[in-house]
Amino acid sequence: MLTKTLSELTNEQQSLLDITKAHLRELTDQFVILIEEAQHQGEVEKSKNAQDLADFIMVQIAGLRTFAKLNTDKSKLGEMIDQLFLNYPFKNN
Template sequence: MRNAEFDREKVLRSAMATFMDKGYAKTSMQDLKQATGLHPGSIYCAFDNKRGLLLAALEQYRLDRSSEFAAFFDDDRAKLQQLKSYLDDIVEQCLRCDGHSACLLTKALSELALHDPEIQQVISQTLTNWQAAMAQVLQQAQQQGELAAHKDSQQLSRFLAMGIYGLRTYGHTQPEPSVLQTLADELFEHICR
C-alpha cells in the first residue's frame, strides 16, 4: 500500500483545532476529513485510528507550545519582563478564543485521561516539561538578581502553571479583557513579590 503524501504539521494542526473545538468524542471521522483534507483511509494509514491522530496532535501541540514558549525567552531582556510578555500573550490568546476552543491538553485531560493511561502520561509529561521550563526561567531571573534568591523556583513554577491554566479556563466563561488582564497582572505580581 502506498503512503499518502501530505503536510503532516498542517494536518496535525487542523486535527488539533478540530479536537479543541469539538472534543475528542464529538469529533467524527467526517469532521477530521473536512478539517485535514485527508480521507478516512489516509488517516487510518498514517495514524492507525482517531486516537492515533489525537496522540500525534498532542505531540504537535507540545512542539508548537514549546517553540512558542522558547520564543518569549530567547533574547537578552530581563527574564521577568519576558515573563510579563508571555502572560500578556496568554491574555490575548484567551481574548481571541471563540468560546468553543480550549487548550488541547485540558480538553484531552478532562475527556480521556482517566480512561487512557497513555494519553494521561503524554499530557502529564508535557505539563511537567512546561513547568520545568518555567522553573528554569525563574532560576535565571534569580541568577540575574531580578527575583529573590530565597524563593523556591519549583513552587513558583507550579503556582504559575496553575494560574495560567486557571486564566485560560476562566477566559472561556468570563472573557472580559480588563478582568483577564488584571488577573494576569496579579499572577505576575505574586511571582515577583
C-alpha cells in the same frame, strides 16, 4: 489544550494520559528554567523555590483559562495576569 486533554482522558487511555502529563511536566520544567534565570538577574527573589513558583504558575494558568471563558473583558484578564506576578508568591517579603 494539554490541561483540557488531561481533564477529559480516563484511565482507559493511560498511554495518552502519560504523554499529556509528560508534556505538562516539560512545560513546568521550562518555567523552572525561566524562573531560575530571573532569580540570577535579580527579578525574582533567590530565596523562593523555583519549582514551587512554576507549579503556582501552572495552577494559575488553568484558572485563567476558565476566567477568560467566563469574562470577555480582555483588559480585566490582562490585569489578572499582571496581578499574578505582583502578589504572593512572587512578591518580595
